[in-house]
Amino acid sequence: MTAVLSLEQVSKQFPGVKALDNVSLTVAAGEIHALLGENGAGKSTLMKILCGIHQPDEGTIRLDGEPRRFTSYRDACATGVGIVFQEFSLVPWLSVVDNIFLGREPRNRLGLIRHAQMRAEANALFDRLEIDIDPEISVHRLSVADQQFVEIAKALSLNARVLVLDEPTAPLTPSEVERLFRIMRRLREDGVAMVFISHHLEEIFQICDRITVLRDGTYVDSCRVADTDHDALVEMMIGRRVENIFPPRQARAANSPLLLTAEIGLKQTDHTDSITLHRGEILGFAGLVGSGRSEFAMALIGAYPTRVAQIRLDGADVTFRSPADALDAGIGMLPEDRKRQGLILPFSCADNITLNHLGQFYRPAPFISRKQEAETVDAAMDQVRVKAPSAQTPVASLSGGNQQKVVIARWLDRGCRILIFDEPTRGIDVGAKAEIYTLMKRLAAQGIAIIMISSELPEITGLCDRVLVFSHGRIVAELADEAIEADTIMRHAVTEPRRNDVSHSVTEDA
Amino acid sequence: DDQKKPDNELVIGMSFQELNNPYFVTMQKALQKQVDKMGAKLIVTDAHHDIAKQTSDVEDMIQRGVDVLLLNPTDTVGIQSAVVSAHSAGIPTVAVDAQADGPVSGFVGSKNFKAGYLACQYLAKSLNGKGQVAILNGIPVTPILQRVKGCKKALGEADSIKIVDEQNGHQERDTAMNVTENMLQAHPDLDGLFSVNDGGTLGALVALQSSQNHVKLATIDGIPEVIKAMQKPDTPIVVDVAQHPDVEVVKALQLALKKYRGEKSPDEIPVDVTPVTPENAAGFHWGS
Amino acid sequence: MSDATPSAAVAAPRRQRRSRWQRLLHSPMFFPLLGFIAVFIIMSLVNDRFLDLGNIQNVIRQGSVIGIIAVGMSFAIFTGGIDLSVGPVMALSGTIMAGLMAAGWPAPVAIAAGLCLGSAFGAFNGFCVAFGRMPPIIVTLATMGAAHGLALLYTGGYPISGLPSWFSWFGRGTLAGIQLPILIMLLTYAIAYVVLHHTPFGRYVYAVGGNEEATRLTGIRVPRTKMLVYTISGLTAAIAGLVITSRLMSGQPGIGEGFELDAIAAVVLGGAAIAGGRGVVLGTLVGAMLLAMLNNGLNLMGVSSYLQDVIKGGIILLAVYIGRGRDA
Amino acid sequence: MSDATPSAAVAAPRRQRRSRWQRLLHSPMFFPLLGFIAVFIIMSLVNDRFLDLGNIQNVIRQGSVIGIIAVGMSFAIFTGGIDLSVGPVMALSGTIMAGLMAAGWPAPVAIAAGLCLGSAFGAFNGFCVAFGRMPPIIVTLATMGAAHGLALLYTGGYPISGLPSWFSWFGRGTLAGIQLPILIMLLTYAIAYVVLHHTPFGRYVYAVGGNEEATRLTGIRVPRTKMLVYTISGLTAAIAGLVITSRLMSGQPGIGEGFELDAIAAVVLGGAAIAGGRGVVLGTLVGAMLLAMLNNGLNLMGVSSYLQDVIKGGIILLAVYIGRGRDA
Numbered sequence A: 001m002t003a004v005l006s007l008e009q010v011s012k013q014f015p016g017v018k019a020l021d022n023v024s025l026t027v028a029a030g031e032i033h034a035l036l037g038e039n040g041a042g043k044s045t046l047m048k049i050l051c052g053i054h055q056p057d058e059g060t061i062r063l064d065g066e067p068r069r070f071t072s073y074r075d076a077c078a079t080g081v082g083i084v085f086q087e088f089s090l091v092p093w094l095s096v097v098d099n100i101f102l103g104r105e106p107r108n109r110l111g112l113i114r115h116a117q118m119r120a121e122a123n124a125l126f127d128r129l130e131i132d133i134d135p136e137i138s139v140h141r142l143s144v145a146d147q148q149f150v151e152i153a154k155a156l157s158l159n160a161r162v163l164v165l166d167e168p169t170a171p172l173t174p175s176e177v178e179r180l181f182r183i184m185r186r187l188r189e190d191g192v193a194m195v196f197i198s199h200h201l202e203e204i205f206q207i208c209d210r211i212t213v214l215r216d217g218t219y220v221d222s223c224r225v226a227d228t229d230h231d232a233l234v235e236m237m238i239g240r241r242v243e244n245i246f247p248p249r250q251a252r253a254a255n256s257p258l259l260l261t262a263e264i265g266l267k268q269t270d271h272t273d274s275i276t277l278h279r280g281e282i283l284g285f286a287g288l289v290g291s292g293r294s295e296f297a298m299a300l301i302g303a304y305p306t307r308v309a310q311i312r313l314d315g316a317d318v319t320f321r322s323p324a325d326a327l328d329a330g331i332g333m334l335p336e337d338r339k340r341q342g343l344i345l346p347f348s349c350a351d352n353i354t355l356n357h358l359g360q361f362y363r364p365a366p367f368i369s370r371k372q373e374a375e376t377v378d379a380a381m382d383q384v385r386v387k388a389p390s391a392q393t394p395v396a397s398l399s400g401g402n403q404q405k406v407v408i409a410r411w412l413d414r415g416c417r418i419l420i421f422d423e424p425t426r427g428i429d430v431g432a433k434a435e436i437y438t439l440m441k442r443l444a445a446q447g448i449a450i451i452m453i454s455s456e457l458p459e460i461t462g463l464c465d466r467v468l469v470f471s472h473g474r475i476v477a478e479l480a481d482e483a484i485e486a487d488t489i490m491r492h493a494v495t496e497p498r499r500n501d502v503s504h505s506v507t508e509d510a
Numbered sequence B: 001d002d003q004k005k006p007d008n009e010l011v012i013g014m015s016f017q018e019l020n021n022p023y024f025v026t027m028q029k030a031l032q033k034q035v036d037k038m039g040a041k042l043i044v045t046d047a048h049h050d051i052a053k054q055t056s057d058v059e060d061m062i063q064r065g066v067d068v069l070l071l072n073p074t075d076t077v078g079i080q081s082a083v084v085s086a087h088s089a090g091i092p093t094v095a096v097d098a099q100a101d102g103p104v105s106g107f108v109g110s111k112n113f114k115a116g117y118l119a120c121q122y123l124a125k126s127l128n129g130k131g132q133v134a135i136l137n138g139i140p141v142t143p144i145l146q147r148v149k150g151c152k153k154a155l156g157e158a159d160s161i162k163i164v165d166e167q168n169g170h171q172e173r174d175t176a177m178n179v180t181e182n183m184l185q186a187h188p189d190l191d192g193l194f195s196v197n198d199g200g201t202l203g204a205l206v207a208l209q210s211s212q213n214h215v216k217l218a219t220i221d222g223i224p225e226v227i228k229a230m231q232k233p234d235t236p237i238v239v240d241v242a243q244h245p246d247v248e249v250v251k252a253l254q255l256a257l258k259k260y261r262g263e264k265s266p267d268e269i270p271v272d273v274t275p276v277t278p279e280n281a282a283g284f285h286w287g288s
Numbered sequence C, D: 001m002s003d004a005t006p007s008a009a010v011a012a013p014r015r016q017r018r019s020r021w022q023r024l025l026h027s028p029m030f031f032p033l034l035g036f037i038a039v040f041i042i043m044s045l046v047n048d049r050f051l052d053l054g055n056i057q058n059v060i061r062q063g064s065v066i067g068i069i070a071v072g073m074s075f076a077i078f079t080g081g082i083d084l085s086v087g088p089v090m091a092l093s094g095t096i097m098a099g100l101m102a103a104g105w106p107a108p109v110a111i112a113a114g115l116c117l118g119s120a121f122g123a124f125n126g127f128c129v130a131f132g133r134m135p136p137i138i139v140t141l142a143t144m145g146a147a148h149g150l151a152l153l154y155t156g157g158y159p160i161s162g163l164p165s166w167f168s169w170f171g172r173g174t175l176a177g178i179q180l181p182i183l184i185m186l187l188t189y190a191i192a193y194v195v196l197h198h199t200p201f202g203r204y205v206y207a208v209g210g211n212e213e214a215t216r217l218t219g220i221r222v223p224r225t226k227m228l229v230y231t232i233s234g235l236t237a238a239i240a241g242l243v244i245t246s247r248l249m250s251g252q253p254g255i256g257e258g259f260e261l262d263a264i265a266a267v268v269l270g271g272a273a274i275a276g277g278r279g280v281v282l283g284t285l286v287g288a289m290l291l292a293m294l295n296n297g298l299n300l301m302g303v304s305s306y307l308q309d310v311i312k313g314g315i316i317l318l319a320v321y322i323g324r325g326r327d328a
């Protein structure tokens, strides 16, 4: 095997953080190389250095043995290095084609864009990748998952010899992950060298050939996938063993009181769906990407236009015109897209965490006591293990997973009766995942009802007391306790709901 | 040749450079009164000091079928295309207060050079022909530039007067006030100030009143507020050379009507200016 | 913003080209066009003098200067920037042209010099924004003052006259029966349309406005794009300077005050997002014509000038309110 | 990119607390302050008449009107919005106060009416922005024209004089040795500081500017916040109207043209990001004073007014260039 790519003794210092310290990585042609590590371990930073987006303080990048220095991503592209970024990096208002060919538009002799050629190439590319997206549609109208496929298509259209995929599977459901893997296998056969980053270890065993592990910016070890196993990997990553990341399942209190019933019909649909929610239960929303789980949840808290919204909370009728109304009633939501919907990027960690419960720090109203605020913030950050130099660090400079933890921390002390977590562990490392599961269980034990939307079946099966399966914008099945199994969920998730099926049988009476 | 309409069927248009100034508002009122007397119809536009807008305003008035046009141009040269438009529509056009280039039928305006000259002559006299004088300038349009020229000529004739500063108050009270304060700070021994119009003067007055300096102030226009201010006991104003907007506009209308009916009349009617001093101020009022 | 993903899209069968009508319906200029047509009909009904060929030409010609400036402003706004200096840059370019001609230079040279000066000023704005990484609003606010001062310094405050009489052609002449200012404006829009929609640079303009960071990461030279955008804005301001100088047959150093706000209004009325990334230059044309039509119509109706400001404000609000669906 | 947000004071026990000096260093107003000090020193060296107590008072007083307006502008800009209507709203409020007093109303009632009118106008802006979901720049552009027209309509174009003589206290009087305009300005800043940095509402202002969608989903009432922000902007414009009307002892309907641009310049010079989410109100004070100092200093030096515009533009650019590090 010949090493197409090697990174040697790379170091990088950010203000206040040594992100990388003497890290090396070698990838051969036709190899899928997993890069693993906790949140903030330096994976994305290393890849950005490879792609010329950050400049290393020390170290060498070699392609085919030749030392290279990329001053921009453009340089890297020209040499055949492509990347799918961890963060959304498309232009929302441009069309899919325009995004894919941005910066490399085919032009005619007059310098004008050949629109037809671009469209044809995009269609060909999509056919090859089995992607079913209208290339003319503007990217902001796509679901997160489709946007991710556009990003993948964009990177692939470079015909890169070295392809970096930084958590490409985070917003995808298992069937889509499988589709991505088919593409990756084909590329492997074509001799492309790939670096694959993911916090889903089962994916690593499915697709990768070799592994490199980072911890706190330092190189830990490299090995072949075949030579290791799940537990060993986890230990390499976080330096300790994680026993059973799902807390033991406890029988749900037999008849915990009914907390909420909601019947919701979205704008521009002609059906309604109903849910019920009990105190202290974790209710899962499962389904494929775009099956309408997020929309339903958003509609519930008044953040999405509805045609019908009949909500009874603790026996009283309520209407939510905005998330603020829902919050007043004790319902909070952790949205799925942390950058766009969750974080206030110019704010520090502390300000992000306390934003929606500043009233707790009045002394006297309406003035905020900084001291109380600081104490709460520190406790919350420790609870979800945010890795940051200080509570005052701007969230913008945190790694993706740590940003997600900051958004979760916001809801810990809010005193909500109902919490809706939409893809809560997206981008979060195994160690911290376990903490968050434990945390959710503890909240449920306190009587808080949790709705968890997740595309990770183990999460759904391991944590939920009851599961609603969504398909094509409708609830098609309800599963409870023993019936919650991955196969069953998937079977329901892919069934087409019958038309004119006005209401369905899953609503249970209290 | 088409038939001339009787007075009461006429549509009279006037385009003002601005209507945010008592001077022009007075002009407008006097015109309205005169037109009402005739039983005719009056259309008025306000260009907000924008020559491009004024050109459009005139075009729109032509579109509305005005029979005669009075034009108070924001700029003498720039208004030419509007004048040409009116001319080719066969509308007699009289420039008011400032001259307009192009085929105008006539011009009625104050003697601005003389006004500046008189104001500064009074100022020089009240300073006994010596001392430091500053000029509070305004928007660079012909009438204002003429006044400054006139003033400089008069000051030049007094041999021991020195012009120590020249700043622009944009003819607005607040700017003029700040600029005057700063001139007083820069020249603590200032003796006299010439302000190109009463808008700036009222700002300068605020600055002068709250300073320890005894600066004499000469100005031009004759707006009621200044006339009233100069009657106060220890006023710094030594002279306000008054123009007569009401007279100007009425004369302009008469001239325009004569041109409309093809009667003989002079092409230019200069309207004289009247120096108002604290002594004779009580008896002065526009329209009196 | 919740419904950032209109569900309507789901219903649309995927991978199918949209019809012309649907594309218009989804274009940012659909609602502005509706607003324009509404105001047009109202004006025609209220004024019997509004709807005649001469007056329609009046409206378009009167709107042409703002219209031309608004082209450059569109570029700036599409990138998420803004150019406040357009009015004084127009005045400066115009006075330079006038000054050079009055000084006996051949007119083509004088005109070229004026256009270059405007572009150079724009390029300086672009340089500060792109390479100095300063916010466009403050850069162009500063150069706005500077250009104003320079124009006045150059002429000493006096307007410059004595231009060769044929020079009035640009402002008052006709070509193939169309008035030159109208023709120049339409030409500017046509070129801008092609550039924005059919060249890579045009894509980059929208890309920078839509997601500057992503655009940079994609390998596009964002600073170069911005630099060019502000240069274009300076150039269109200079073209407007040519038209207005020729129309007024004099170099007016103090002209153009408040033009930047009218141009911004035209762009936003045309359906562009002030945050950048969205908008079409033909929408700007609609916006500019809407403003011109309002001025003309209210003048024709004989509304007092004070009241005009109030009514204009109200109608702009209404038009934006109708067109606001886009952002929701 | 550091903590523009009000949180600088939060201490993290397990992580070290930053020193006062470090906090200043990381504040968005650090570089503006540097720029201010540099210009101050230069002005003192160039003018021997600059550095005297009377003149310092001149500078501050002359800057007070823009300074007060810039407080409301800061709120608007911190939320990622803008308020172009401040100048005419100031004029309108001032003329209403003057008009009512001249009509014999008791001064306190007249003043209250003027302040209410300004706030109501601001609330209307806020309503359009928040509930009508229209872009602030275009809403306030429209109401800017409308307010201007209304002020002129109300007075018929004449300034209003004949105010009770004690009313001049607000503009010309002193309290405890400090001139009233200065005192009013400082008080406005003090209140704004407390509101922005020590109340939840203040935090929401920044949050809305930082990420409106996230703020909304988190359960903050964004429309209410915006509405309040523009109301505050209207109120501070009205306070400025009180000061200037009292100082000139007359209601000036046409005053305040271009003030919006000066106020924006003050905010941006003070280190705020025009896109919102970052900035401090004390920076705005520094910015406003820097502008006032430039006007005063250049006047003192007897620089011609044309040249002043050019130099001012250059210095603003320089100051922003120095302070630009923040955004990079």
Ligand SMILES: Nc1ncnc2c1ncn2[C@@H]1O[C@H](COP(=O)(O)OP(=O)(O)OP(=O)(O)O)[C@@H](O)[C@H]1O
Residues within 6 Å of the ligand: A014, A015, A017, A018, A019, A037, A038, A039, A040, A041, A042, A043, A044, A045, A046, A086, A387, A397, A398, A399, A400, A401, A402, A427
């Ligand atoms: N631009 C930046 N400025 C300052 N610190 C940064 C910056 N980018 C990354 N860091 C820091 O560098 C460290 C490594 O971050 P990086 O994004 O590489 O982590 P990661 O391994 O990709 O984590 P995750 O799994 O959460 O994505 C983190 O501590 C992060 O806070």
Ligand SMILES: Nc1ncnc2c1ncn2[C@@H]1O[C@H](COP(=O)(O)OP(=O)(O)OP(=O)(O)O)[C@@H](O)[C@H]1O
Residues within 6 Å of the ligand: A141, A142, A143, A144, A145, A146, A171, A287, A288, A289, A290, A291, A292, A293, A294, A295, A296, A336, A453, A455, A470, A473, C005, C006, C007, C009, C010
């Ligand atoms: N392929 C698609 N094309 C266009 N729009 C889509 C597509 N997929 C999803 N959407 C949009 O997303 C909505 C459903 O997405 P939603 O986010 O609610 O689903 P989800 O089940 O939560 O999936 P995800 O895992 O992506 O969040 C659809 O109603 C539609 O507006």
Ligand SMILES: [Mg+2]
Residues within 6 Å of the ligand: A043, A044, A045, A086, A166, A399, A400, A401
């Ligand atoms: Mg990462």
Ligand SMILES: [Mg+2]
Residues within 6 Å of the ligand: A293, A294, A295, A336, A422, A453
């Ligand atoms: Mg979802």
